[in-house]
Amino acid sequence: MSFFKKVINVFKREQFDWDELEHTLISSDLGVKLTMQILDQLQEKGRKLKADDVIETCRREILDILPEEQPSLEIFEDKPTVILVVGVNGVGKTTSTAKLAHYFQSRELGVTLAAADTFRAAAIEQLEVWSDRLSIPLVKGQYKADPSSVCFNAYDAAVKNGSKFLICDTAGRLHTRHNLMEELKKVERVLAKKDPDAPSERWLVVDATTGSNALNQAQEFNKIMDLTGLIVTKLDGSGKGGCVISIQHELGIPTRFIGTGETAEDFHSFKAAQFVDEIL
Numbered sequence: 001m002s003f004f005k006k007v008i009n010v011f012k013r014e015q016f017d018w019d020e021l022e023h024t025l026i027s028s029d030l031g032v033k034l035t036m037q038i039l040d041q042l043q044e045k046g047r048k049l050k051a052d053d054v055i056e057t058c059r060r061e062i063l064d065i066l067p068e069e070q071p072s073l074e075i076f077e078d079k080p081t082v083i084l085v086v087g088v089n090g091v092g093k094t095t096s097t098a099k100l101a102h103y104f105q106s107r108e109l110g111v112t113l114a115a116a117d118t119f120r121a122a123a124i125e126q127l128e129v130w131s132d133r134l135s136i137p138l139v140k141g142q143y144k145a146d147p148s149s150v151c152f153n154a155y156d157a158a159v160k161n162g163s164k165f166l167i168c169d170t171a172g173r174l175h176t177r178h179n180l181m182e183e184l185k186k187v188e189r190v191l192a193k194k195d196p197d198a199p200s201e202r203w204l205v206v207d208a209t210t211g212s213n214a215l216n217q218a219q220e221f222n223k224i225m226d227l228t229g230l231i232v233t234k235l236d237g238s239g240k241g242g243c244v245i246s247i248q249h250e251l252g253i254p255t256r257f258i259g260t261g262e263t264a265e266d267f268h269s270f271k272a273a274q275f276v277d278e279i280l
């Protein structure tokens with residue numbers, strides 16, 4: 001059900017119930033902080049509240065939180081910009097890595113891919129299939145190889161290829177697994193040895209259908225690496241996309257791209273105004 005319809009339903013009751021409105025806002029993944037802010041504003045209005053007031057207040061508050069323009073990506077004259085793609089299992093890291101590569105490539109910005117998810121043989125093959133299909137060079141390691149060594153080699157290949165971007169797909173990890181998180185830090189350290197600017201970007205992939213879990217994931221990953229962006233996938237499904245707002249609001253991490261399907265084209269640069277129109 002759309003957010004708008006849910007709010008309308010709250011107003012259809014005999015007796016307007018603030019708790020129900022609060023529940024509706026929270027279950028839209030707006031986050032507790034923003035929900036409280038919106039409720040405070042509405043209570044201040046002190047007159048008979050209408051559904052339109054709620055929608056308008058939400059729109060204003062959300063647009064206030066989401067930056068109009070995204071921070072721009074630094075592109076270097078003589079070396080690749082490295083983007084590390086991280087997240088838990090199954091959120092769409094590998095697919096998003098391929099889509100992102102396709103996005104840059106079709107804008108005349110060359111890309112090299114690193115298959116740094118060496119944890120599962122199938123993950124390497126999956127990215128290889130994309131790399132063949134999209135004609136984008138890929139560097140891979142052996143199954144179970146050290147992901148940092150794959151990224152290390154891929155950096156050299158990206159320089160040799162004259163790529164503007166090196167995008168590193170990594171293994172899905174539970175934010176509660178200490179060793180795997182340490183492994184990510186090692187990837188960062190090893191890349192920084194090659195190039196003190198690398199990785200310029202550390203993007204977390206979250207699945208919009210997981211609701212408020214996405215915020216937890218962002219909190220945990222952000223503790224071990226300074227996340228610089230978010231890719232929100234599966235917005236074509238039942239995903240509500242509220243996590244875009246809560247993660248920006250609570251952690252200051254901007255959404256860069258959204259995934260809306262399984263093909264390379266189902267991927268769009270994030271635009272705040274358009275997003276708000278779609279969710280409200």
Ligand code: GDP
Pocket residue numbers: 087088089090091092093094095096172233234235236237258259260261262266
């Ligand atoms: P990873 O484990 O994080 O690397 O996740 P994958 O990239 O392997 O994706 C897991 C599943 O989600 C695959 O079946 C993808 O096709 C699917 N997927 C990824 N992104 C999207 C999306 O934006 N929309 C939909 N509907 N499916 C997606």
Ligand code: MG
Pocket residue numbers: 093094095117123170172
């Ligand atoms: Mg994967």
